[in-house]
Amino acid sequence: MAGSIDPAHQVALRPDPIHQFELHSLVPFGHIGNQQIAFTQSALYMFAAVAVITLITIVATSSRSVVPGRMQSLAEIFYEFIADTVHQATGDEGKRFMPLVFSLFMFVLVLNLFGMIPYAFAVTSHLVVTFGLAALVIGVVVVFGVMKHGTHFFGLFVPSGVPKPLLALLVPIEIISFISRPISLSVRLFANVLAGHIAMKIFAFFVVGLFSAGAWGLLFPLPLFLTIALTALEFLVAALQAYVFATLTAIYLNDALHPGH
Amino acid sequence: MAEHKSLTTPPANSDVKVVPSQGGHDAGHGTAHTGQPAHGAAFPPFETHTFLAQLIWLAISFGLLYYLMAKIALPRIEAILHARSSRLATDLDEAQRMKSEADAAGVAYETSLRDAQGKAQGIAQEARAKLAAESDKRRKDKEAELNAKIAASETTIRESTARAMGNVREIAGETAASIVERLTGHAPDRDSLDRALGAVH
Numbered sequence: 498m499a500g501s502i503d504p505a506h507q508v509a510l511r512p513d514p515i516h517q518f519e520l521h522s523l524v525p526f527g528h529i530g531n532q533q534i535a536f537t538q539s540a541l542y543m544f545a546a547v548a549v550i551t552l553i554t555i556v557a558t559s560s561r562s563v564v565p566g567r568m569q570s571l572a573e574i575f576y577e578f579i580a581d582t583v584h585q586a587t588g589d590e591g592k593r594f595m596p597l598v599f600s601l602f603m604f605v606l607v608l609n610l611f612g613m614i615p616y617a618f619a620v621t622s623h624l625v626v627t628f629g630l631a632a633l634v635i636g637v638v639v640v641f642g643v644m645k646h647g648t649h650f651f652g653l654f655v656p657s658g659v660p661k662p663l664l665a666l667l668v669p670i671e672i673i674s675f676i677s678r679p680i681s682l683s684v685r686l687f688a689n690v691l692a693g694h695i696a697m698k699i700f701a702f703f704v705v706g707l708f709s710a711g712a713w714g715l716l717f718p719l720p721l722f723l724t725i726a727l728t729a730l731e732f733l734v735a736a737l738q739a740y741v742f743a744t745l746t747a748i749y750l751n752d753a754l755h756p757g758h
Numbered sequence: 759m760a761e762h763k764s765l766t767t768p769p770a771n772s773d774v775k776v777v778p779s780q781g782g783h784d785a786g787h788g789t790a791h792t793g794q795p796a797h798g799a800a801f802p803p804f805e806t807h808t809f810l811a812q813l814i815w816l817a818i819s820f821g822l823l824y825y826l827m828a829k830i831a832l833p834r835i836e837a838i839l840h841a842r843s844s845r846l847a848t849d850l851d852e853a854q855r856m857k858s859e860a861d862a863a864g865v866a867y868e869t870s871l872r873d874a875q876g877k878a879q880g881i882a883q884e885a886r887a888k889l890a891a892e893s894d895k896r897r898k899d900k901e902a903e904l905n906a907k908i909a910a911s912e913t914t915i916r917e918s919t920a921r922a923m924g925n926v927r928e929i930a931g932e933t934a935a936s937i938v939e940r941l942t943g944h945a946p947d948r949d950s951l952d953r954a955l956g957a958v959h
Binding site: 529534535539540550555562563569572576577596600604630633 | 802808813814815817820823826827831834835836837839841842845
């Protein structure tokens with residue numbers, strides 16, 4: 498398959514709203530089976546996100562000042578925000594999951610915001626990435642839940658105080674709802690980012706398209722303002738989806754800590 | 759397998775690309791198309807042959823991030839916040855302690871001020887009483903002295919008066935005797951003279 502991971506960078510303007518999601522191989526490594534292994538711009542953005550988060554949370558806090566500077570304040574605000582979220586969802590025992598939820602929140606937030614930079618690539622617009630993160634969350638929930646509560650963890654699927662005959666109906670529903678968690682968690686983030694970027698690109702190209710349509714060009718402010726509004730909305734979505742991802746992670750982790758219904 | 763000969767050099771026209779077949783079919787018909795989103799075009803997020811690489815990079819980068827956060831960043835931020843809150847707590851305690859100290863000092867000052875005022879008043883009272891007593895005594899002494907002087911003077915006056923009155927009687931008698939002698943030619947006897955002087959008086 499030659500198409501998807503282009504070795505050459507083609508930043509040329511193309512009215513194709515899907516083009517922006519293509520992966521570009523920066524360092525090709527070859528193949529495993531039919532899998533194409535390469536260091537892509539997506540991987541580069543992932544490591545850039547790690548670098549930015551490290552800058553905020555480690556480099557900026559290295560002076561450990563009692564009166565924080567701007568960057569240290571930022572790190573403290575993020576920390577307290579996520580610590581509050583985790584504490585609200587899971588109580589005191591949830592503190593051990595703080596690094597996981599914090600890393601997920603910062604990773605998703607920074608990647609989403611990277612995607613808002615013009616010409617930049619939105620890593621979270623790839624389902625496999627968001628699904629990988631969601632699978633990690635559910636994996637931690639299941640593994641930790643079974644380790645801590647043994648088979649009692651599966652009481653999660655058995656609502657208490659329900660008559661036996663109804664259980665035959667409810668248990669499958671609970672299992673399906675549990676299995677759909679990683680799917681909904683990943684698809685929510687992926688679809689939001691993907692749809693937002695497609696919408697922005699389409700409306701932006703309406704502006705260009707109207708200019709080449711004679712008198713219709715006078716209408717160009719309409720899609721222009723829509724694009725501006727959509728950009729603002731997408732910034733909101735970028736932050737909100739990171740928050741939603743972190744909050745849902747904390748709520749799911751609460752099931753691992755307290756599996757009772 | 760079309761999948762195996764990927765990363766072929768792109769066609770000279772960069773807009774033309776080979777569209778991969780969907781669904782893992784090996785028959786990758788190299789459908790060339792120009793930039794438009796033609797039907798059947800690959801949708802990058804669903805190109806399964808990129809999944810493994812993305813997951814690998816995700817695992818490496820997120821694992822690195824998790825390690826950095828869990829081992830360095832979060833303990834450090836927690837320590838900073840903890841240090842700040844304990845610093846604030848000790849500062850507040852210190853401030854509280856200093857305030858109570860200042861209050862105590864204020865109370866002590868008030869008490870000593872009141873004591874001093876009381877003492878000063880006592881001293882003033884005493885001094886006033888002493889002075890009053892002294893001046894009283896002096897006044898009384900003076901009065902007594904003056905009274906004595908007055909009494910002495912009065913005695914002197916009375917004596918002088920008495921003496922003068924005695925002299926007056928004698929002079930009057932002598933004068934009367936000489937008048938009577940001139941008029942009658944002979945000196946009156948002392949008894950009748952005394953009687954006459956007694957009657958006048």
